Amino acid sequence: NHSLFTLRLFSLLWCAPSGVWSFNLYAEHPTVYRGPSGSYFGYSVDFYQASTDSNKFSVLVGAPKANTSQPGIVEAGSVYYCPWPGLPDSCRQIPFDNANNRMIKVNGSREPLEFKSHQWFGASVRTHKGKVVACAPLYHWRTVKLSGEMDPVGTCYVAVQNFSAYAEYSPCRTNDPDPEGQGFCQAGFSVDFTKEGRLVVGGPGSFYWQGQVMTAGVAEILNGYSLKAVLRRVPGEKHTTAAEDTHDDSYLGNAQTQNRPLRIIRSGPSNFTGEQMASYFGYSVAVTDLNGDGMDDVLVGAPLYMEREMESKPKEVGRVYLYLQKAPLTFYKPVALTGTYTFGRFGTAIAPLGDVNNDGYNGKKRYIGY
Numbered sequence: 236n237h238s239l240f241t242l243r244l245f246s247l248l249w250c251a252p253s254g255v256w257s258f259n260l261y262a263e264h265p266t267v268y269r270g271p272s273g274s275y276f277g278y279s280v281d282f283y284q285a286s287t288d289s290n291k292f293s294v295l296v297g298a299p300k301a302n303t304s305q306p307g308i309v310e311a312g313s314v315y316y317c318p319w320p321g322l323p324d325s326c327r328q329i330p331f332d333n334a335n336n337r338m339i340k341v342n343g344s345r346e347p348l349e350f351k352s353h354q355w356f357g358a359s360v361r362t363h364k365g366k367v368v369a370c371a372p373l374y375h376w377r378t379v380k381l382s383g384e385m386d387p388v389g390t391c392y393v394a395v396q397n398f399s400a401y402a403e404y405s406p407c408r409t410n411d412p413d414p415e416g417q418g419f420c421q422a423g424f425s426v427d428f429t430k431e432g433r434l435v436v437g438g439p440g441s442f443y444w445q446g447q448v449m450t451a452g453v454a455e456i457l458n459g460y461s462l463k464a465v466l467r468r469v470p471g472e473k474h475t476t477a478a479e480d481t482h483d484d485s486y487l488g489n490a491q492t493q494n495r496p497l498r499i500i501r502s503g504p505s506n507f508t509g510e511q512m513a514s515y516f517g518y519s520v521a522v523t524d525l526n527g528d529g530m531d532d533v534l535v536g537a538p539l540y541m542e543r544e545m546e547s548k549p550k551e552v553g554r555v556y557l558y559l560q561k562a563p564l565t566f567y568k569p570v571a572l573t574g575t576y577t578f579g580r581f582g583t584a585i586a587p588l589g590d591v592n593n594d595g596y597n598g599k600k601r602y603i604g605y
């Protein structure tokens with residue numbers, strides 16, 4: 236049941252008796268937000284700070300099947316702004332896009348250029364200081380061909396200045412359609428910002444599902460933005476290209492993390508292996524320095540993880556694995572945090588909140604939301 240989403244805030248307390256790291260988890264008065272029934276409210280989540288001078292946070296919650304006010308569009312999906320602390324019904328839709336499908340003239344008749352119904356806007360949402368990005372990985376467009384085909388290229392929207400300026404960024408809406416090109420890209424399946432605030436967009440479907448990662452500056456996306464420029468290339472954009480055939484099916488774009496698309500997960504001396512097939516290990520990833528030792532730690536979500544208890548049927552509860560970095564690219568054995576609700580998809584979204592109460596690293600207290 237996705238209509239009720241519980242933002243669970245854990246405080247992690249670290250202590251190192253006899254050099255062994257251990258920690259306790261305390262569930263501290265969880266805040267509960269509610270969205271429209273059937274909207275998948277809570278599918279994605281991030282914390283948002285309107286300005287860095289204030290210590291006030293709010294919560295952005297994706298609901299990829301929510302209906303919006305866009306005329307003629309069904310279940311476009313939406314991202315909600317939730318004041319924190321806040322009451323369960325205090326969330327409001329953010330107007331990233333109020334428009335209908337754009338139209339073009341083909342062979343004398345007007346046809347939709349794009350298809351925003353069921354596009355899963357809000358499947359991903361990320362913030363960086365005052366910048367926000369949210370994406371619709373199942374956004375389709377008509378392609379440049381005369382015989383109009385529908386390609387799931389995906390699209391993203393950025394917002395700045397506390398939601399007063401918006402621009403669309405659809406890096407796979409190009410002259411390179413079809414599965415062998417960028418037609419099945421599904422840009423925005425995963426998305427993040429680098430530490431410097433540059434946008435990183437994962438498109439797992441490009442080049443026969445090899446996947447692709449694009450990066451662009453938010454200022455460049457906003458400058459000179461126009462609704463009419465459908466095939467716009469953003470100045471300074473960088474993207475990975477098609478690799479050798481052997482990379483097909485690697486889903487490169489699915490599990491990128493800040494600054495380090497997949498590299499930290501797939502190679503190097505560390506080795507993060509999912510415990511179960513089809514648990515969707517790597518569906519979500521977050522990188523943050525949890526214990527304040529100066530080295531980034533890694534959280535990996537496996538939302539379809541099944542818990543097997545003695546003599547009972549396995550229960551799909553989801554799991555989050557926490558890997559502490561002990562030396563550069565060397566990690567301790569993971570600590571597993573297991574969900575409590577069957578089909579709750581615990582671990583679908585992970586968002587590091589950092590040092591909210593601004594106590595520096597004293598007490599080594601960090602917060603994360605799942």
Ligand SMILES: *[C@@H]1O[C@H](CO)[C@@H](O)[C@H](O)[C@H]1NC(C)=O
Binds near residue numbers: 271272302
């Ligand atoms: C969205 O609206 C359509 C048509 O009015 C309706 O069939 C559908 O159930 C609605 N979906 C949600 C998630 O509210």
Ligand SMILES: *[C@@H]1O[C@H](CO)[C@@H](O)[C@H](O)[C@H]1NC(C)=O
Binds near residue numbers: 381382
């Ligand atoms: C363009 O329109 C004409 C007349 O309606 C039709 O015969 C022709 O097949 C169309 N061409 C394409 C490529 O759709």
Ligand SMILES: *[C@@H]1O[C@H](CO)[C@@H](O)[C@H](O)[C@H]1NC(C)=O
Binds near residue numbers: 285316397398
């Ligand atoms: C930022 O935008 C939100 C949502 O529209 C609004 O509730 C909030 O008051 C704004 N904050 C500031 C500092 O303007």
Ligand SMILES: *[C@@H]1O[C@H](CO)[C@@H](O)[C@H](O)[C@H]1NC(C)=O
Binds near residue numbers: 506
């Ligand atoms: C990764 O870990 C798994 C399970 O512990 C092990 O079977 C596998 O050999 C390891 N792979 C590498 C490259 O170390």
